[in-house]
Amino acid sequence: MKQLSLFDEPTPPLLNQQPKLKLTVEQLTDWKTQIFNHQQQVLKESQPQQTTLFDLAPVHCDPDCINPFSLQVHNSQFYKGKETGDRICIYFVIDRVLPILLYVGETKQSPKERWLGTHDCRRYIDRYIQLHRxxxxxxxxxxxxWWDTPADRKARQGLELKLIKKWQSPFNKENWKRWGRPFG
Structure with a gap:
């Protein structure tokens, strides 16, 4: 009878190591189409209504008055350049091809400082781009x-949350139940 060795047996796979599933091209297209359809409906509903002389002036930070698709866009690697300055803001990550709004964020300092370190959204974007490639x-x-944002951090975060809920941006954790986390 041969004695068994404690060290020759293969180690069992870790329970938490599951193969990452990759969206098929059809699943990716369907996922993006659902988001696009929702956001196009939001755009239709957000069209400015005609006002009268006696109506109050709209609040400049009203989420219904902010259209991310009408703002000037910058390269997704904006944090490596000088073009964005050092002001606080609300920012939007957009895929311009369909177009869909992927992420809404706010900065407590400057957009560059927010993105220079580790940021989950950067990983989602990289994976999103890679899957398309x-x-x-x-x-x-x-x-x-959106540069005309409240200086008060709580007010800015409140505006950010309203925009996240309004647009249902899929890379924001608040919307993962609706859209899933195919890139997270």
Missing amino acids: DYQLDVQVATAF
């Missing part, structure tokens, strides 16, 4: 900034 699909991720 794998399937040879057009993708054009850009970032837009």
